[in-house]
Amino acid sequence: MSTTVGDLLRIKGSKVETITASETILEGIRRMNEKHIGCLAVVTQAGKLSGILSERDVLWKVIAEAKSPKTHLVKDAMTPLKQMKTVTPSQTVEECMELITGRRHRHLPVLEGGKLVGMVSIGDVVKFLLDAQQATIQSLEKYITGTF
Numbered sequence: 001m002s003t004t005v006g007d008l009l010r011i012k013g014s015k016v017e018t019i020t021a022s023e024t025i026l027e028g029i030r031r032m033n034e035k036h037i038g039c040l041a042v043v044t045q046a047g048k049l050s051g052i053l054s055e056r057d058v059l060w061k062v063i064a065e066a067k068s069p070k071t072h073l074v075k076d077a078m079t080p081l082k083q084m085k086t087v088t089p090s091q092t093v094e095e096c097m098e099l100i101t102g103r104r105h106r107h108l109p110v111l112e113g114g115k116l117v118g119m120v121s122i123g124d125v126v127k128f129l130l131d132a133q134q135a136t137i138q139s140l141e142k143y144i145t146g147t148f
């Protein structure tokens with residue numbers, strides 16, 4: 001049976017680091033730095049997802065344009081919801097990998113009934129699939145050598 005995003009979140013945790021569109025890019029950079037993450041979910045005052053602010057957004061739309069992170073706002077650089085992909089807890093980790101590699105999305109917010117319930121990154125998916133493959137290899141080795 002395939003592993004789902006919900007299974008991954010149970011291991012990884014479901015806390016999502018967020019920012020609002022009216023905060024500055026500098027605040028966003030500081031928050032990413034403090035949490036050692038490359039992306040923030042952009043939410044409304046009511047906590048509804050409206051997009052993401054990624055390191056790449058900051059690099060391409062702020063730094064490369066010689067704009068000041070102190071004065072420019074998250075809404076000026078964020079990737080809006082309509083330009084990105086989200087997943088639900090019932091989707092599989094393999095489906096996430098397809099979205100990440102096929103559509104070049106590094107982060108996938110997880111929505112359940114429209115509510116933000118997690119964030120999955122390329123690193124999470126790669127680590128999870130590698131661990132699963134490693135476990136399969138080990139059990140096959142044990143089977144072949146008769147040590148199971």
Ligand SMILES: NC(=O)c1ccc[n+]([C@@H]2O[C@H](COP(=O)([O-])OP(=O)(O)OC[C@H]3O[C@@H](n4cnc5c(N)ncnc54)[C@H](O)[C@@H]3O)[C@@H](O)[C@H]2O)c1
Pocket residue numbers: 012015016017018036037038039040041106107119120121122123124127
């Ligand atoms: N050892 C692990 O468990 C693990 C897991 C993920 C990533 N990594 C490593 O971290 C580095 C960068 O990872 P990345 O490219 O996947 O992205 P990243 O640096 O944005 O993500 C790092 C971790 O933070 C989480 N994260 C990111 N944004 C979040 C947010 N807004 N709210 C809550 N959690 C958030 C991700 O899900 C991931 O678990 C890579 O070198 C990767 O291999 C390691």
